[in-house]
Amino acid sequence: MTSRGQRPPGWVRKFLSNFLDDRVLEGSLGDLEEKYSNNVERGTHVWHANVIYIFEALGFMKVAALRKEEPRSIAGQVLHIFTFFARLVKRDKSYYLVSMFGLALSLASFLLIAMFIADELSYDSVHVNRDRIFRVTTHVRLNDVDFDLATTQFPAAHALQSEFPEIEEAVRLHATTMFIEVNDNKFEEKVAFVDDNFFNVFSFPLISGKHGDAIITERMALKYFGPDDPIGRIVKIGSREMRISGVMKDIDTHSHFKFDFFVPLSKQLDVWKSENGIEGRENKWFWIGAYTYVMLRDASDETPLREKLAAFVKKYFPERFRESRYELQKLTDIHLISHKDNELESNGDILYVQLFTVLAVVIIVVSFINIINLSHFKITSRSKEVGIRRSLGQSPGKVFLQLSVESLLSGIISFLIAIVLCIVFLPQFNQVVEKDLHLSMRLMGFTLALVVVVSLLAIARPTRKITSAGHTRNVLIGLQVCFSFVLLVFSFIIGSQIDFFGEKDLGFDKNNIVVIPMNDNFDQEAFKREIKRNTSVINASGGEPPGYGYDGWRFVPEGGPYEKPLMLSFTFADKEFMETMKMKLLAGRNFNKDDNSRIDTLWSFMINRKAAIELGWAEDPIGHTMEIFAPGRTEIMAKGRVVGLIEDYHSESLHDPVKPVVIACDVAGFGEFLVRVSDVNGETIAAIENTWNKFSNRPFEYFVLDQQLDRLYANEEKLGNVMLFFTLVALYLTCYGLFAMSSLVFTSKLKEVAIRKVFGAGEASILRQFYSRYALFNIIALIVGVPVAMWLGNLWLETFQYRIGLSVMFFAKAALLVLIAGMLSVSYYLAKVAWSNPLPFLRRD
Numbered sequence: 038m039t040s041r042g043q044r045p046p047g048w049v050r051k052f053l054s055n056f057l058d059d060r061v062l063e064g065s066l067g068d069l070e071e072k073y074s075n076n077v078e079r080g081t082h083v084w085h086a087n088v089i090y091i092f093e094a095l096g097f098m099k100v101a102a103l104r105k106e107e108p109r110s111i112a113g114q115v116l117h118i119f120t121f122f123a124r125l126v127k128r129d130k131s132y133y134l135v136s137m138f139g140l141a142l143s144l145a146s147f148l149l150i151a152m153f154i155a156d157e158l159s160y161d162s163v164h165v166n167r168d169r170i171f172r173v174t175t176h177v178r179l180n181d182v183d184f185d186l187a188t189t190q191f192p193a194a195h196a197l198q199s200e201f202p203e204i205e206e207a208v209r210l211h212a213t214t215m216f217i218e219v220n221d222n223k224f225e226e227k228v229a230f231v232d233d234n235f236f237n238v239f240s241f242p243l244i245s246g247k248h249g250d251a252i253i254t255e256r257m258a259l260k261y262f263g264p265d266d267p268i269g270r271i272v273k274i275g276s277r278e279m280r281i282s283g284v285m286k287d288i289d290t291h292s293h294f295k296f297d298f299f300v301p302l303s304k305q306l307d308v309w310k311s312e313n314g315i316e317g318r319e320n321k322w323f324w325i326g327a328y329t330y331v332m333l334r335d336a337s338d339e340t341p342l343r344e345k346l347a348a349f350v351k352k353y354f355p356e357r358f359r360e361s362r363y364e365l366q367k368l369t370d371i372h373l374i375s376h377k378d379n380e381l382e383s384n385g386d387i388l389y390v391q392l393f394t395v396l397a398v399v400i401i402v403v404s405f406i407n408i409i410n411l412s413h414f415k416i417t418s419r420s421k422e423v424g425i426r427r428s429l430g431q432s433p434g435k436v437f438l439q440l441s442v443e444s445l446l447s448g449i450i451s452f453l454i455a456i457v458l459c460i461v462f463l464p465q466f467n468q469v470v471e472k473d474l475h476l477s478m479r480l481m482g483f484t485l486a487l488v489v490v491v492s493l494l495a496i497a498r499p500t501r502k503i504t505s506a507g508h509t510r511n512v513l514i515g516l517q518v519c520f521s522f523v524l525l526v527f528s529f530i531i532g533s534q535i536d537f538f539g540e541k542d543l544g545f546d547k548n549n550i551v552v553i554p555m556n557d558n559f560d561q562e563a564f565k566r567e568i569k570r571n572t573s574v575i576n577a578s579g580g581e582p583p584g585y586g587y588d589g590w591r592f593v594p595e596g597g598p599y600e601k602p603l604m605l606s607f608t609f610a611d612k613e614f615m616e617t618m619k620m621k622l623l624a625g626r627n628f629n630k631d632d633n634s635r636i637d638t639l640w641s642f643m644i645n646r647k648a649a650i651e652l653g654w655a656e657d658p659i660g661h662t663m664e665i666f667a668p669g670r671t672e673i674m675a676k677g678r679v680v681g682l683i684e685d686y687h688s689e690s691l692h693d694p695v696k697p698v699v700i701a702c703d704v705a706g707f708g709e710f711l712v713r714v715s716d717v718n719g720e721t722i723a724a725i726e727n728t729w730n731k732f733s734n735r736p737f738e739y740f741v742l743d744q745q746l747d748r749l750y751a752n753e754e755k756l757g758n759v760m761l762f763f764t765l766v767a768l769y770l771t772c773y774g775l776f777a778m779s780s781l782v783f784t785s786k787l788k789e790v791a792i793r794k795v796f797g798a799g800e801a802s803i804l805r806q807f808y809s810r811y812a813l814f815n816i817i818a819l820i821v822g823v824p825v826a827m828w829l830g831n832l833w834l835e836t837f838q839y840r841i842g843l844s845v846m847f848f849a850k851a852a853l854l855v856l857i858a859g860m861l862s863v864s865y866y867l868a869k870v871a872w873s874n875p876l877p878f879l880r881r882d
Contacts, residue, residue, distance in 0.1 A: 043083055045073045045090045069094055136408070137451040139770055140488075143404030144455035146766050148484060149466050150397040152474040153759075157390050160291045160372035164240040168336045169205075170368040173197065173329040174377055177604075178360040184589060184604065187377040189329040189363070191319040194232070196353055197331060201345060203338035208232045209302055210328040212381060217298065218273035219261045223735050225554070226257075228274065229296040230305045238332045239294075246283030250301070254287045257297040274300065277308070290473065293371050295382055322355055323591075324668060328381065330368070339365060357601050376692075378586065388836065389756050392527075392829075396763050399520045403770045405491045406517055408448075448492035452485055469758050471751070515818040517771040518855060522819050524764040525851035526826035527833070530843070531757040534834065537841050538750050544645075544686025544695075545583055546619035549575075549717055550742035551725060552582050553710040559732060561707060565613075568728045573714050573721045578617035579707030580610030580700075584746045586689040591666040592699065593673075594652045602666060605648055606688055606696045609703040615643075615683065617713050625659040625681035632680070632702035640665075640677030641702045646685045648697035658682055677701060690749040691839045717741050772858050815859055819852050826851075 050066060069090055076086040161167060173193065177184040191209065198207040211230040216223050236248055244255065246268045258267045258281075267281045279300065288294055309319050319326075333339065346363040354361055366375055373387040459476060467474055555561060565577050581587060591602035612628035614620075623646065632641040642663070649658040658679045667674035685695045714721050726737040747754075827843060834840040 043074075043077050043086075045070055046087055049091060049094045066094065137447055137454065140404055140408060140448065140451035141454035141458060142766060143400050143770055144452060144484060144488065145458035145462070146763050147397050147401045148455060148459050148476065148480065149463070149474075150393050150400075150759075150763065151480055151484075152476065153470055153472065154390055154393055154397070155477075155480065156291070156472055156474055157373060157385050160385075161293060161368045162291065163289050164238075164368065166238065166240075166332055167368050169333045170238060171331050171333065171339065171365040172368065172371060172375075173331060174364045174366055174375075175325050176362050176364060177325070177358060185377045186325050187328065187375065187379045187381070188325050189327055190322045190325055191327045192322060193327070193353075193363075194329045194331075197329070197349070200349060201342060203333050203335075203342045204331045205334045206234050206238050206332040208235045208238050208330050208332075210235065210330070211302060211305060211326065212296070212328065215275050217261075219270075224260075225738075226298050227296055228298045228300060229294070230300050230302040232302050235299070238330060241285050241288065243283045243285050246281070249282040250280045252283040252285055252299040253281060254285055254297040256287050258284050274298075277304070279304070293381055293384070321671075322353055322358070323671075331365075339367075383751070386752055386836075388833065389752065392756065392833070393759070396524065396760065396767075399524065400763060400767050400770065401487070403517045403520055403767055406514070407770060408491060409494065444492040445489060448488040449485075452488050455484075456481065469762075470755055515814050515821075518815050518818040518859065519822040519825070521764070521768045521771045522822040522851050522855050523826045523829065524760070524767055525854060526822075526847050527829050528757070528761045528764045529847045529850060530830040530834070530841075531753065531760055533841050533844075533847070534837070535750060535754055535757055537839075538691055538753070539747070541691060541839060543583070544620060544684055547584075547743040547746055549714050550582070550618075551712040551714060551717065551722070551739050552742050552745070553712065553725070553729070553737075553739045555579075555707055555710050561710065562704065564710070564728070564732050567731065568712060568725060571721075571724050571728065573716065573724060575713040575715060576613055576617040577710065577712045578611055578613035579703070579710055580614045581608045581707075581709060582711060582742055582745075583618070583686060583688045584690065584742070584749065586693075586696070587698065590668070590699070592652070592663050593666070594654070594663045595661055597663075603651055603697075605651065606698045607665070608698070608700055609707070610700050611704055611707070612702065614700070614711070617711050620686060621684040623682045623684055624657070625679070627681055628702040633704050638676075640675050641680045642677045643681040643683055643700045643702075644679055645683050645695075645698045647695050648699055649682060651697045654679070690746075692749075692837055694838045711742075768855070768858060771855075772861075812856070815856060819855065823848060 072093075073086055073090045076089065077083065081089075164170060172187070173189050175184075175186045175189050177186065194207040194209045198204050209232050213228055213230070214225060215228045217226050217228075218224075233248070236243075243252070245266075246252075251272065251274070253261070253267065261267065261272070262270060267284060270281045271278055272281060273279075285299075288296065306319060333342065343365055346365070350361060350363055351359065371384065373385050373390060375384055376386070456476070463474060463476070561579055565579070568574055568577050587606040587608040589604045590607035592605050592607075593599055593602045597603075610628075612630065612632065615622065615627050625643075628641055628643065639662075644652070644658060646655075649655050652658065652661070652663065654661050659682065660678065662676060662678045664673045664676045666672070686698075688696055688698050712725060714725075722739065725739070729737045826848065830843055830847075834843075
């Protein structure tokens with residue numbers, strides 16, 4: 038009842054009842070009617086009081102969306118959630134779009150790295166008996182020099198199977214490169230000579246034909262015979278004719294076997310027997326030239342077998358090999374863990390898989406920290422909305438559900454964007470890592486589950502106390518900065534080590550050397566004379582290019598015991614080798630035209646400084662003689678005299694120390710030819726090819742030495758490129774997080790800044806205070822990151838025999854870059870607050 042019998046317009050109640058919940062309607066209009074009555078009693082004209090009542094009542098249309106709840110269908114509820122989320126995104130585009138893109142970028146990076154890791158871990162997993170298959174390797178110690186070999190002696194397989202009941206099958210493989218002649222066409226292929234039980238151990242199924250003679254892959258069948266059936270066709274392998282008996286599936290790329298041609302080992306053994314007799318080196322325990330695999334009856338037999346190998350070595354090995362040992366390698370460990378001499382292919386590295394795993398975790402953690410921090414601030418900024426929902430009767434569960442669905446929608450949209458980014462950039466990533474990676478449903482499902490968990494976690498406030506939340510936020514931001522700093526330092530270390538590889542003095546000049554694989558039926562001396570007539574050719578030589586190592590041969594220095602020969606790296610070269618490779622002669626002379634190991638009874642040797650020390654002639658090796666054993670035999674093959682001493686050079690990669698090297702003079706029959714040119718370009722290569730075509734009908738092949746040597750460090754370069762890219766991604770995510778956080782943190786500080794400015798604080802003072810807060814936590818993060826970066830850098834560098842040292846500059850550059858990037862990230866909002874007009878913010882509640 039109102040004063041003087043006056044009542045407000047009744048149509049207002051009827052109108053609002055269509056939009057507002059009854060509880061809101063009754064409570065709100067009750068207050069307005071009381072105010073209406075007071076206005077009339079104070080003498081306000083009725084029409085004026087009615088206008089005031091109407092306008093104030095219509096103001097409640099702001100909460101019209103909170104009208105009386107009506108039951109909605111599931112489709113209606115879903116539509117309502119999506120509509121409400123779309124309104125949120127539209128209202129705060131910068132926050133949601135930047136937040137979702139940042140999460141999408143981190144998820145895409147995570148997916149790419151995870152694909153690489155999964156690919157590396159999947160090698161040799163296709164074999165049915167993979168858990169029972171082990172490779173036997175040999176560690177030989179001769180004269181205080183260690184040789185870690187992926188191979189064993191040829192008799193080892195049969196002896197192992199006869200000695201140990203734990204072994205169900207033992208199989209050998211001998212790898213070589215041979216010319217395959219098909220219908221007058223020659224192809225140079227990698228050929229595997231294997232025992233008859235090879236396909237009982239390894240799962241390489243046949244598509245057609247049967248086991249027996251030569252077996253080729255589908256790829257080779259198409260290459261040699263096109264659509265025709267290859268079964269029964271005759272091919273010439275080296276000097277022997279052989280029948281194709283079977284075609285097998287192409288070998289999976291995730292295998293340390295990379296062969297397309299398999300031939301029974303018995304065929305090669307017959308050849309060696311015809312050349313060397315029954316006592317050939319393949320029947321002795323001297324030549325370590327066979328890859329030996331054993332399949333155990335049960336995987337649990339591995340440990341007892343390992344314990345018995347020492348007695349086996351003692352029983353069968355020659356006296357001088359008694360300091361040696363056999364080791365067992367699980368088949369699925371070979372690709373990542375084995376880095377021995379004579380590997381079938383260049384392997385990966387478990388250290389890189391571990392580093393990439395850490396990198397993936399860092400990127401995803403940095404991104405999730407951003408999501409959690411920003412979600413906390415966003416929920417805080419919506420506290421009024423949440424309060425209204427609660428006051429209107431929404432249960433805490435419904436409020437939590439609404440916020441959870443919004444967070445999930447944001448995360449799922451980010452996930453979908455990440456999938457698109459992966460699809461777009463996967464071809465380029467495959468080129469960098471030299472793989473053929475594909476997105477799998479399992480990996481996408483795991484990532485989506487991770488997104489769901491973090492999206493739900495992000496809406497839960499870290500703590501009820503604001504001060505504690507601030508400390509938590511600072512710790513999380515500090516972790517981001519620390520991660521970015523460590524990754525940057527490590528990237529600088531990798532880049533420096535790779536530069537070191539390129540700049541290190543190898544003891545020879547690797548630049549502008551063209552290496553040509555030669556033909557056995559080839560007049561190499563005539564070819565050399567002809568090619569040197571080319572104006573772009575500086576010099577040419579026959580010999581093995583350094584960088585890939587030479588075979589170890591047994592030498593006996595004059596007066597030394599035949600029972601304990603020295604194992605030294607040995608190769609043949611002609612008299613132009615030293616000049617072509619620009620090696621440094623320290624004493625004696627180079628080879629000359631009179632030196633020829635093919636006709637001389639006393640060979641001419643050149644040795645490096647390391648070999649002189651090993652032979653005991655460090656002071657003056659010139660004129661000393663030594664004898665060399667025939668490969669795999671007990672008789673002396675030749676005797677020679679040292680005519681020259683050369684400076685040490687790296688015959689292998691920088692992963693290994695300089696080896697003692699002996700070079701004997703030869704004049705023909707080299708497997709490769711080295712041509713030094715003034716410049717490697719198309720015109721020069723074409724001129725060399727024209728000369729080649731005059732001497733051979735085989736297709737011209739070549740490689741450039743410095744490019745090939747760079748491939749020795751392909752894993753390191755790959756690591757460096759990938760690490761740098763994703764480090765920049767992590768740094769971007771950190772900066773984006775700082776930028777977004779600064780917008781929220783500094784907005785909450787507007788009133789504080791306004792009060793300080795009213796009391797006379799200048800912009801410089803405000804800036805200094807905010808920057809000091811930022812700098813303090815980040816400097817602490819950098820200090821924490823220094824020992825972590827040092828440990829990680831040293832761990833990686835220790836894998837190299839020749840390496841850089843850790844420089845202060847690595848840490849200084851990374852710290853400076855992180856600090857500058859962080860300062861720029863927070864500067865925009867910081868400056869906006871510092872130079873803001875304080876008056877509007879003082880009026881805020």
